[in-house]
Amino acid sequence: MENKEKTEGKKLEEELFNTKKSGWEKATDEDKKLIFKFSDEYIEFLNRSKTEREFVQSAKEVLDKNGYKDLNTVEKVSAGDKVYYINRGKSMYIAVIGKKKLEEGLNLVGAHIDSPRLDLKPNAIYEDTEFAYFNTHYYGGIKKYQWTTIPLSIHGVIVKTNGEKININIGEKEEDPIFTITDLLPHLAMEQMKKTLLDGIDGEDLNLLIGNMPYKDESVSEKVKLNILKILNDKYGIKEADFLSSELELVPAFNAKSLGFDKSMVAGYGQDDKVCAYVALRAILEAKVQDKTAICILADKEEVGSMGNTGMESQVFDNFVAELLNKSGENRPNLLNKVFCNSSMLSADVGVTYDPIYASVSDRTNCAYSSYGISFDKYTGGRGKGGGSDANAEFIGKLRGILEKNNIQYQISELGRVDVGGGGTIAYILANKGVEVIDCGIPVLSMHSPYEVASKFDIYSGFRTYKVFFEEA
Ligand code: MN
Ligand code: MN
Numbered sequence: 001m002e003n004k005e006k007t008e009g010k011k012l013e014e015e016l017f018n019t020k021k022s023g024w025e026k027a028t029d030e031d032k033k034l035i036f037k038f039s040d041e042y043i044e045f046l047n048r049s050k051t052e053r054e055f056v057q058s059a060k061e062v063l064d065k066n067g068y069k070d071l072n073t074v075e076k077v078s079a080g081d082k083v084y085y086i087n088r089g090k091s092m093y094i095a096v097i098g099k100k101k102l103e104e105g106l107n108l109v110g111a112h113i114d115s116p117r118l119d120l121k122p123n124a125i126y127e128d129t130e131f132a133y134f135n136t137h138y139y140g141g142i143k144k145y146q147w148t149t150i151p152l153s154i155h156g157v158i159v160k161t162n163g164e165k166i167n168i169n170i171g172e173k174e175e176d177p178i179f180t181i182t183d184l185l186p187h188l189a190m191e192q193m194k195k196t197l198l199d200g201i202d203g204e205d206l207n208l209l210i211g212n213m214p215y216k217d218e219s220v221s222e223k224v225k226l227n228i229l230k231i232l233n234d235k236y237g238i239k240e241a242d243f244l245s246s247e248l249e250l251v252p253a254f255n256a257k258s259l260g261f262d263k264s265m266v267a268g269y270g271q272d273d274k275v276c277a278y279v280a281l282r283a284i285l286e287a288k289v290q291d292k293t294a295i296c297i298l299a300d301k302e303e304v305g306s307m308g309n310t311g312m313e314s315q316v317f318d319n320f321v322a323e324l325l326n327k328s329g330e331n332r333p334n335l336l337n338k339v340f341c342n343s344s345m346l347s348a349d350v351g352v353t354y355d356p357i358y359a360s361v362s363d364r365t366n367c368a369y370s371s372y373g374i375s376f377d378k379y380t381g382g383r384g385k386g387g388g389s390d391a392n393a394e395f396i397g398k399l400r401g402i403l404e405k406n407n408i409q410y411q412i413s414e415l416g417r418v419d420v421g422g423g424g425t426i427a428y429i430l431a432n433k434g435v436e437v438i439d440c441g442i443p444v445l446s447m448h449s450p451y452e453v454a455s456k457f458d459i460y461s462g463f464r465t466y467k468v469f470f471e472e473a
Helices: 008-015 027-047 052-065 223-236 240-245 272-288 316-327 335-341 354-361 394-403 427-431 457-471
Strands: 082-087 091-094 106-112 115-127 133-140 152-159 163-170 208-211 247-254 257-261 267-268 293-299 344-347 374-377 409-412 436-441 443-444 452-455
Touching: 008 354, 027 257, 027 267, 027 457, 052 082, 052 091, 052 152, 052 293, 052 316, 082 316, 091 106, 091 272, 091 344, 091 436, 106 240, 106 272, 106 457, 115 152, 115 223, 115 240, 133 223, 133 247, 152 240, 163 354, 208 223, 240 247, 240 267, 257 354, 267 272, 272 293, 272 436, 272 443, 272 452, 272 457, 293 316, 344 427, 394 409, 394 436, 394 457, 452 457
Parallel strands: 106 293, 106 344, 344 436, 374 409
Antiparallel strands: 082 091, 091 293, 115 133, 115 247, 133 208, 152 163, 152 247, 257 267, 267 452, 374 436, 443 452
16 A cells, blocks of 8 residues: 555665664664663673773673683683683683684674773872872873863772782772862963864873872971872872882773763763673673684773784784684694684774764765664775775675674764774784674764763664674674
8 A cells, every 4th residue: 555655766765775764763662671771781881890901800700600711721622612811901802612613713703991091100199389199191092181170080900019919999989089180270271272172281281180188297398299108008008119010090980871861872981992892792691602613802902002912913812712722622733824714803893973063074975873773894094094904895795694684783884084084993903814804883972082972772783783793604
């Protein structure tokens, strides 16, 4: 009946156009329930996992409860086994062994768990005019002005010369103090406000205010600093020099929450890339892994170029896969190369949501829209795809087949308009080993800011995508 009223052109349009629509339009009440429940669990996890070390710890707890074993404690692996490997407390690989031999290839989903932030300098504490401060050096690409005048908490470790490691987490509990970086009042900021956003706040001026009360002793020169060190010594047994062997990170003290009257979005710090990391973790936990071995990578140091022994450029991941080969009794010379050449991967990193307020940086036909589903970036890089990893059409065709069969909404986009900028992920590192890789993540607004925004529909679409990829790719 309805079809009769449609013109030939209308019918053709429906058949041939790739019509894009918000996923909420088709979502049933049952879908919405699942999406909101999943998002609540994500928000709870994110709020206790603001740094890479905390994320690893939270993930380990979940994995231990679900029958996963530390690979180091296992002699052999075979189909159905669930193992993980933690690299220096900052990155982690999780595997579910499939029925097929590893040499037939792995299904990898790789996210990163480090996020832009401020790190304390090694010589951290100083006093100026009865204020005590911590010196900082920012980590990753931030807009520095966004990090002043917000409540910050301190997370990380201090390692003493005897090897004792002290875990620090101050500013998260209701009764904890918070810390902040001051900015100039507008009344006296005429000169500052003429500067560009790039220069308005100097990197060396990102000093964290940590105290103002002097130690009562006239013979002491820096009384406020001494008072702070006394407090820290009483509580943690540390001295000023112990900051030399510390890794302390400043992150927003406020928590992730549902955003909007409709609660359709999540606002929170560190969603790049902990949203994809959490979703990938949930996907490997819930996937029914059959033939190919599934591996979830939670990498560190992506935001500063993936270097170092916890970054994806290191050999540690290769060693992990080699250990799986050893422990499955499958290994022989050069087999690792073959494993990689037969593997495929979703590089699970956040994308850019089209922001109508900043429309000029996007190509409206090739950007990711909020709530239109998980977003694939065929390629990354900038200015003529420079430095980018470009996924093969054959691989994308296969993935589209899997998603469409499973009725999962997705979109394919790029970061921004040609020549406006660019970016990268860990995709190229695995692609260089011979793995089929495509970037595939949840788009966000305000990326790298202290409060990033993601759509709950897209978060759940990401979960479903990674799960079917583990099961069917
Ligand atoms: Mn990222
Ligand atoms: Mn990033």
